[in-house]
Amino acid sequence: MSLTLTVDGDRWRSHLRSVAEASPGLVPVVKGNGYGLTLGRLARRSEWLGVDTIAVGTYTELPEVARRFSGSLVVLTPWRPFVDDLDPTLAARVIHTLGRIEDVEALLARDPRARFVLELRTSMVRHGFLARGLWEAADRLRRHPGARLEGLALHLPLGQGSHLGEVRRLLNDAVAAGLDGLDTIWVSHLVGAELDWLRAAYADFTIRPRIGTALWLGDRSALRVTSTVLDVHRVDRGDVFGYRGRQAPRAGHLLIVSGGTAHGIGLESPTGESSLKARAATLARGGLDAAGFVRSPFSVDAKLRLFAEPPHMQASMLFVPRGTRVPEVGAQIDVRVRYTATSFDRIVVT
Incomplete structure (x- = not known):
């Protein structure tokens, strides 16, 4: 007497493995209602896949997944000063997302050893730094030698053709800003051929594709x-x-x-x-x-x-x-x- 989701386990697990094998540096996205499959189940399955990092949507989702996944946890929603302090047992595992210069200062004042990525503002115009803001962020970070910059994040729109021109422009701006220790790019909504281009064009960087729907729901x-x-x-x-x-x-x-x-x-x-x-x-x-x-x-x-x-x-x-x-x-x-x-x-x- 229920609404039931039945998953063909063998077929689903085979799909998950194929996506993981085709996506070096994979960061599974585990957020919201867990794509209908629940956060806990996806966190456990991420552990099974052997990845070292997953991405959650908000800070309130951290406790649910942290008990079932042992690696690092990227929070996609940008950090703000009104976010509650993290559970001390989780602080070293969490990677914050920063998109405003004032939040860089505020986070490092609260936790000088905080891990974070700097988000670039894409054509979605949702969150993130423009080129001028990146220059200022680079200057501020030089005053915090203990800061743990984990890379740049790009959240691109769905569809609308190729994003490679936009990605090139954004990354060129980031490289010109002179961010010390920058070696990783975290990106959402790029597909196979685009990711291959990105790895070839920016071979000095580690590319971390964040994948949700195509991973968990890719084989309907x-x-x-x-x-x-x-x-x-x-x-x-x-x-x-x-x-x-x-x-x-x-x-x-x-x-x-x-x-x-x-x-x-x-x-x-x-x-x-x-x-x-x-x-x-x-x-x-x-x-x-x-x-x-x-x-x-x-x-x-x-x-x-x-x-x-x-x-x-x-x-x-x-x-x-x-x-x-x-x-x-x-x-x-x-x-x-x-x-x-x-x-x-x-x-x-x-």
Whole structure:
């Protein structure tokens, strides 16, 4: 009676090994909901892969992963002076991310032996130093001979073609800044050929690719999400049902299935798509919603079925028209989910 993620263990582990072998210096990203697989499981699997460092999203995630992974821990969210002091048992393992000159001074005043990377501001325009700021950071660090600069970090946007021109410009700025002891580049969202170019063009640097989705979710065929059919009710056209007293549009069946808003089912985030086709699809979904017909992520006989009404907290109500095979109570049906936004009742790794 649950929303279940089943993982083909052999296939998943084979994929993880192949990514690790193809990505020298790999830094697995273990953050958020653990890509649906939980932080603890991914931390343990990172230990199994034999990597020396993983990346977490925030400082609050450190305790969960630190108990299950013995190496270094990069925090991707930039450090700020209002971050609480670290557990002393973790301080030597944590690598902070710095993106402002005032934070360089503040962190080193708090912990002169802190480990950190300097983040460069990419075309994402989220965090990081511009070229002038790097020059100033280099000057400040010369006054702190005990500072432990672990390298430069680049968080690049997804898609949008090749990033190599931007990477070259940013790294040339960094080299010109004269940062003492700079020998490592930590980078997100570069793929195979781009990483090969980076290693060849900057052979004096160690390249550390930070990989999350392509590592943990790169072989979707190894993952299957299923929902349990909790109840089945026959309805005729005009029958009233649900929280909001909706009427059945025609004869069929209502399926009550596990999985609702508490799991992330039915919640949608902006896609960022701006094409005419994407806008038309949004308008179409809006029209379906107004009429009470919204396609759900639950499928029966390989066809996505309609929500009979908006999903509930832990269950959803689907409408299956007459003439369609109706699964029995207790049957498992497939569900399409966004793994990074879904919580599962059970995770089974075979």
